[in-house]
Amino acid sequence: MEIEEKLALLNYKTDNQYAHITVNPKICETCPDHFCTFACPASCYKIIDGKLNFKYEDCVECGTCDIACSHGSVTWTNPKGGQGIKYKFG
Amino acid sequence: MSEFDAIVVGAGPAGSSAAIKMANAGLKVLLVERGDPPGTKNVSGGILWGKDLSQIIPDWEKTAPLERFVERKVTSFLTADSEISIDFKTLKFSTDRTGYAVLRTRLDQYLSKKASQAGATVITGITVDSLHMENGKVLGVVNEEDTITSDCVILAEGANPRVAIKAGLRQPPGDDDVALGIKQVYKLPEATINERYNLRGNAGFAGEYVLSFLEDDVYAGGFLYTNKDSISAGVVVSLSKLRENGKTRSFDIMEKFVSHPFISRLLEGGQIQEYSAHLVYEGGYSTMAKLYGNGYMIAGDAAGFSFSNGMVIEGMNYAIASGIMAGEAAIQAKKEGDFSDQSLSRYGRMLEESYAIKDKKTFRGIEKVTWSPLVHRIIPRIAENSMMKLFNETGEPKDHVVRILLDSAFDQGISKSDLLIQGYRLMRRM
Amino acid sequence: MKKVPLDIIVMVKQVPDSQEVVIDPVTMNLNRSLTRNVTNRADENALEVALSLRDKAGGTVTVISMGPPQAETTMYECMARGADRAILVSDRFFGGADTYPTGLTLASTISKIGKFDVVVAGEESSDSSTGHVGPGVAEFLNIDQITYCSHVDYKDRHVIAERELEDGTEVVKTPTPVLVTVLLNSNFPRRQTLRRKIDAMKKGFEVWNLEKLGLPPEWVGVRGSPTIVRRMRSIKEKERAAKKFDLSNLGNLVSELYEKNILKLEED
Numbered sequence: 001m002e003i004e005e006k007l008a009l010l011n012y013k014t015d016n017q018y019a020h021i022t023v024n025p026k027i028c029e030t031c032p033d034h035f036c037t038f039a040c041p042a043s044c045y046k047i048i049d050g051k052l053n054f055k056y057e058d059c060v061e062c063g064t065c066d067i068a069c070s071h072g073s074v075t076w077t078n079p080k081g082g083q084g085i086k087y088k089f090g
Numbered sequence: 091m092s093e094f095d096a097i098v099v100g101a102g103p104a105g106s107s108a109a110i111k112m113a114n115a116g117l118k119v120l121l122v123e124r125g126d127p128p129g130t131k132n133v134s135g136g137i138l139w140g141k142d143l144s145q146i147i148p149d150w151e152k153t154a155p156l157e158r159f160v161e162r163k164v165t166s167f168l169t170a171d172s173e174i175s176i177d178f179k180t181l182k183f184s185t186d187r188t189g190y191a192v193l194r195t196r197l198d199q200y201l202s203k204k205a206s207q208a209g210a211t212v213i214t215g216i217t218v219d220s221l222h223m224e225n226g227k228v229l230g231v232v233n234e235e236d237t238i239t240s241d242c243v244i245l246a247e248g249a250n251p252r253v254a255i256k257a258g259l260r261q262p263p264g265d266d267d268v269a270l271g272i273k274q275v276y277k278l279p280e281a282t283i284n285e286r287y288n289l290r291g292n293a294g295f296a297g298e299y300v301l302s303f304l305e306d307d308v309y310a311g312g313f314l315y316t317n318k319d320s321i322s323a324g325v326v327v328s329l330s331k332l333r334e335n336g337k338t339r340s341f342d343i344m345e346k347f348v349s350h351p352f353i354s355r356l357l358e359g360g361q362i363q364e365y366s367a368h369l370v371y372e373g374g375y376s377t378m379a380k381l382y383g384n385g386y387m388i389a390g391d392a393a394g395f396s397f398s399n400g401m402v403i404e405g406m407n408y409a410i411a412s413g414i415m416a417g418e419a420a421i422q423a424k425k426e427g428d429f430s431d432q433s434l435s436r437y438g439r440m441l442e443e444s445y446a447i448k449d450k451k452t453f454r455g456i457e458k459v460t461w462s463p464l465v466h467r468i469i470p471r472i473a474e475n476s477m478m479k480l481f482n483e484t485g486e487p488k489d490h491v492v493r494i495l496l497d498s499a500f501d502q503g504i505s506k507s508d509l510l511i512q513g514y515r516l517m518r519r520m
Numbered sequence: 521m522k523k524v525p526l527d528i529i530v531m532v533k534q535v536p537d538s539q540e541v542v543i544d545p546v547t548m549n550l551n552r553s554l555t556r557n558v559t560n561r562a563d564e565n566a567l568e569v570a571l572s573l574r575d576k577a578g579g580t581v582t583v584i585s586m587g588p589p590q591a592e593t594t595m596y597e598c599m600a601r602g603a604d605r606a607i608l609v610s611d612r613f614f615g616g617a618d619t620y621p622t623g624l625t626l627a628s629t630i631s632k633i634g635k636f637d638v639v640v641a642g643e644e645s646s647d648s649s650t651g652h653v654g655p656g657v658a659e660f661l662n663i664d665q666i667t668y669c670s671h672v673d674y675k676d677r678h679v680i681a682e683r684e685l686e687d688g689t690e691v692v693k694t695p696t697p698v699l700v701t702v703l704l705n706s707n708f709p710r711r712q713t714l715r716r717k718i719d720a721m722k723k724g725f726e727v728w729n730l731e732k733l734g735l736p737p738e739w740v741g742v743r744g745s746p747t748i749v750r751r752m753r754s755i756k757e758k759e760r761a762a763k764k765f766d767l768s769n770l771g772n773l774v775s776e777l778y779e780k781n782i783l784k785l786e787e788d
Contacts, residue, residue, distance in 0.1 A: 001362060009363070010365065037339070039332060043339075060366060060368075062250065062270065062368050080217045081215060081216065081217065087129070089195055090130065
């Protein structure tokens with residue numbers, strides 16, 4: 001089963017006003033490893049046309065990317081007001 | 091005058107246990123959880139070991155949403171073609187139950203309801219943004235630029251403790267402090283689970299695996315736990331090894347685990363209900379921060395209280411135990427009207443006396459073994475090699491078992507003295 | 521000009537989370553045991569309209585809902601977003617109601633509250649999608665209604681609303697009292713805050729039963745419902761033909777569409 005299909009099983013309440021994780025594209029541009037793309041279990045980080053593409057909507061809020069990025073690009077906060085991932089089993 | 095005696099951040103096992111303890115003693119408690127309902131942000135492998143809950147909920151074994159009790163405990167090495175296991179099952183566990191499979195959305199809601207019944211104000215769906223501090227003293231919590239005051243704050247935010255990190259009360263974790271846990275829940279009929287895992291009634295299976303078949307130097311462990319009518323299957327991936335490797339994606343490791351021939355047949359026909367991921371604390375005693383200070387205490391995973399010695403993975407029991415102790419310290423502090431660093435050091439002393447810290451000390455440095463080439467590559471290969479020699483009838487006379495073991499080690503390019511040294515280290519740490 | 525404070529009533533409903541809805545293949549009903557309840561999303565937009573009208577004109581926002589006791593989470597949530605008061609109309613007599621007695625029950629709740637200027641509702645609920653209840657309440661109360669609003673404003677005892685229609689946008693100005701229904705996703709609902717949620721838990725919400733409303737039991741719930749569900753069937757979605765085209769060669773796409781008579785040149 002592909003990761004996209006697995007993520008499609010999940011219930012998210014997406015906050016359209018607030019991205020709880022942001023990346024600094026300037027830092028990502030010169031990144032030598034893009035370890036985020038290997039570490040993130042929700043495949044939120046992808047290289048598309050040679051550029052890092054990040055989408056917070058699929059995030060499962062594990063915190064891995066904040067540790068994975070050793071270049072200081074990731075700013076990590078919790079989603080607000082009960083929004084974000086909503087596990088059914090956990 | 092503060093609005094609350096104590097504010098607890100996070101309604102997981104640690105936070106709710108602290109809240110129950112304090113509310114039972116008549117303290118004015120606010121429990122704030124960002125998930126709505128509690129547990130919807132949480133993931134754990136799934137076995138709750140020990141009986142710490144009895145201290146605050148005497149009848150928990152009858153009333154808590156427990157899936158199955160552990161009757162059969164398997165520890166395995168998985169190579170590409172083989173599985174070498176210690177498969178321990180005992181009827182003794184049915185009278186002296188020590189581990190239960192749980193699902194967190196159910197357990198955490200149960201615990202937070204108990205906190206509410208004990209008299210705590212339980213608020214869900216609200217994120218604490220930061221702590222309100224003055225001169226190093228915690229005076230309350232901040233949400234949307236508004237401060238709610240309390241005499242003390244117990245931070246029980248879990249393995250990704252943003253509030254504690256933001257306030258400088260914890261260092262952000264590094265590659266060696268945490269591993270990445272990924273889990274899938276499979277729906278399977280109860281009868282199929284019983285038959286497939288050789289179980290009866292509400293007895294359960296708990297398996298932990300060393301995934302030595304993974305290519306390159308990616309190290310990961312796997313787990314398989316039976317719930318009533320579902321299976322929790324997952325992996326715990328070493329972040330530092332994943333970084334060194336630089337070409338394997340974390341979620342592919344999950345897929346490799348469940349595709350292993352001996353694992354996939356245990357999950358066959360099961361439909362994936364949920365995919366989830368969470369950080370797991372791996373760091374040993376030395377990486378634990380100071381867990382209290384002026385007006386605050388840190389409990390559970392936020393304090394680094396989870397543990398694995400390669401045989402069992404534990405976390406929720408330490409969370410509950412540390413939550414109860416933090417609650418106890420707050421109760422004493424309230425009696426004395428003193429929530430200073432000095433007063434709350436009682437929490438630190440209670441921890442030192444408890445099995446939570448003692449385990450950490452006993453197994454100091456264990457993470458160096460559990461994530462070592464010895465465990466992840468060498469032992470599995472030697473074991474597989476030896477077994478093949480033992481069971482393979484070639485028409486030649488058989489060697490002594492020790493001879494086979496040593497030869498197998500030699501085949502793997504390990505000298506006898508090396509094996510002895512490595513083996514000694516392993517035994518010492520475990 | 522003198523500022524006239526508004527008394528606003530918002531009608532909300534707790535619904536099964538649409539992301540988790542499971543249909544029982546045998547009975548064709550929602551399997552509610554596997555689904556968690558949430559506040560209907562369009563009602564969150566309705567509440568936001570009410571709160572922003574109050575921000576502008578001053579006054580009060582009262583949330584009302586008809587539902588079982590577990591709808592308390594929705595009541596607290598609405599108060600934590602900023603509602604002043606919440607009333608849950610709950611009684612076993614109300615069970616099994618279709619949209620007719622639901623409208624009647626909510627309209628008599630509003631009458632019982634007494635003074636109001638604007639009633640706001642979501643366009644429809646995600647679990648039954650009829651869009652009946654809002655307009656029904658307006659009819660029972662005998663007041664004007666503006667449905668499917670994307671924007672609602674207030675000035676000099678008039679509500680000015682933009683209605684999204686299939687062929688354009690209509691701007692309507694109506695004197696109060698008036699009922700408006702609000703489109704899903706037409707605004708960003710403000711967040712709950714910790715302070716407001718603590719206050720809400722302290723204050724609590726009201727629960728009104730049938731006796732309080734003084735309605736005859738045969739007018740409400742399943743007994744008061746004229747709808748009879750005769751049969752349910754699932755619809756098999758037809759698979760649509762799809763073909764991938766390379767973006768760099770759009771000419772192929774155009775010529776194929778032309779050949780299949782889907783696309784026409786002007787002189788044809």
